[in-house]
Amino acid sequence: MIPEIGHFALILALCVALVQGILPIYGAAVGNSALMAVAKPAARTQFLLVLTAFGCLAYAFADKDFSVLYVAATSNSQLPLHYRLAAIWGAHEGSLLLWTFILTIWMFAVTLFSTHLPDTMRSRILGVMGLVSVGFLLFMLSVSNPFERLIPAAPEGRDLNPLLQDPGMVIHPPMLYMGYVGFSVAFAFALAALLGGNLDAAWARWSRPWTTVAWCFLTVGIAMGSGWAYYELGWGGWWFWDPVENASFMPWLAGTALVHSLAVTDKRGGFKVWTVLLAIMAFSLSLLGTFLVRSGVLTSVHAFATDPKRGMFILAFLAVVIGGSLLLYAWRAPRVGLGGSFSVLSREGLLLANNVLLVAAMGSVLLGTLYPLFLDALDLGKISVGPPYFDSVFVPLMTPALFLIGVGPLAQWKQAALPDLAKRLRWAFGVSIATAVALPFALGTWTPLLSLGLLLAVWIFSTAVVGVRERVGHVAGDGYVARLAGVPRSYWGMLLAHCGIAVFIVGVTMVKGFETEQDVRMNVGETATIGGYTFRFDGVQDVMGPNYTAARGTFHIIKDGRETAVMYPEKRRYTAQNQVMTEAAIDTGFLRDLYVSLGEPLDDGAWSVRLYHKPFIDWIWGGCLLMALGGVVAVSDRRYRPAWRREPQTVPAGARLASRQIA
């Protein structure tokens, strides 16, 4: 009964979504405020309906209802409750429901925080989101229904893929989807602006917090996926340029470009057309990512079940949504007009360069991901594009972009003077060069990449210091502390995000430069030393988990004669699918990780063992978290929130902003 309620709720949601997608947009076009007023209640109703469906599926999982095909396929009576709930998004159908659910959450949020928007704008935004939702609901109801029954019911479920039975996997997909789907808001804003023809600075200002929040979620989501790959796959890597990873990375690159381009549109009224295109691109790439993962056109470790019918549906949906919005863009964008002029060396110019580099990087990832498919389609053979391609394309594109992080925030709008910039940045440049040359020697090895990485990281840090010093000089207030407090949060947010990138670079550089690993055969009581740490193997015991049996190894770690940690790597056999998983043990530290994974059992209690010493690896994810934190700080800036409430509804925000800029 409960699954049928869920199914029915989805059907109702589809009806509501159709109403929400058609009436308000039409109402906005003809100026009928009654039709426009439908948008808000429709969006909220749709949210409640999809919430109901989601709750029903969750109940089916909690209740171990194996008469639901999806539940039987992805869970098991031995599976602990939290993983049974996470199994909702453990495979195709449920992920789609999560996608749609999150879309309605964003819609609901838009209805809450859009009271300051003109009615036409709000109804168009919600209308566009409603249309996107129509596509997903149709998809679920036609070819991918999570509530499909299995009659007679299975006596036992097939269990969740053991790879996904991990706390990281519980949160990673929702985070990622919050990011993916969050770009739908910026997308809807852009389409609404194109429909209405009012692409002004106010539009950019409204889009900014939404975009930044989505970007934060996406950043954390990707970082968590990478962290999961690191500790769960047992090979110690953190990024593999796998098609599915690329699918999440491309919207991130486009979204990063969008965040910067929105800043220009907001502050200077420039880049309007470009910003709209980026907003369309960021969401289109999210959809494309969904398509690549779901349709099975590419082979990947992550790929879900291959079903050509589903693939065709998503492709058609993609063609309608992206094709339609690009058509709208081609039709309306030429009338938008250009922003103010600026010279090449100005903050606008540098941000434009940043945008071009980010989009070029995104394009090269896209090309690398789809290239095998293109060749295949042209009957030119099958190839796989691997890390060598991405590394060799990505580093040269990102290096100048990272260099610009140091210059951009210090350059004036409109026109900056090179001698002046050079003078302000000279000591930061000196410090960076000196560190890049000297530090690798001090650490023991000098390689060009190591030096380059350190150069860029120190450059970003030191220019941030220069920026803060100058900024404090401009702010009014007595004493240093008061002045620091006077610097707006959006500025701190930007600095924090940029420093996050520097931290990330330090992590990547140090891991690449100094990680050591050893594959050894270890007998009980034997030791192996790596990176100054001695690992003593104290044998393997059999342990029972809730739905697996495991061989658990014990390793004592000794440094400078003192025991610093005990580690327990496991080799698990999940009983339901009879699948073996390597559960690495990781001793996390600020400056290094120790990583042990069990290989194969050899004769007389000996095991093949893989040991890693990974300096600074946690800085990679720490950097990502800092970036996201930067976004959160920026969004909390005063200029976004109270301003909304203070604004009287009668004055169009655009006009006031324009007058402020003239003044």
Place this chain on the structure above:
Amino acid sequence: MTRFFLPLAIFGIMVGFLAVGLTLNPREIPSPLVGKEAPAFSRQQLHEQDKVFARKDLAGQVWLLNFWASWCSGCKIEHPVLMELAKSGAVPIYGMDYKDQRDEALAWLNRWGNPYQIVGVDLEGRVGIDYGVYGVPETYVIDKQGVIRYKQIGPVTEEALAKTILPLVKELQAK
């Protein structure tokens, strides 16, 4: 004016490719070499570097030639299947380490286990070119006369093994 249509045009081309891509199976390629004699090779062995691994040494038996590399994620997927097959002893598996680095290949086999009788080293991919390898992993079934009878593109799955490879191997061994 036309520049505003550029994104749409690019997207249109992409959709075209994706649509064609959907109708293709990324794992399926007919090989012109099936039914032809397996190209001869003689390569250095991975484990015992002073020995060679040559096709002609394997005449008179049915065997599998598996192209793999330590950098290849698909190889990791098929690896448990190959390990099981090796344990069962149904057919000997010979490996060709394709465009790889020796120490990494050895480490990989050490870590995950070695299903191969012998592994040859194809550092620059010459043997791969002769065999028409598009990407790793690829696996060839070669009969007693040294003729290629089947080519598996991508990972050897349980299904492919049970439905195609093992029946074929039995039939060839009986001849």
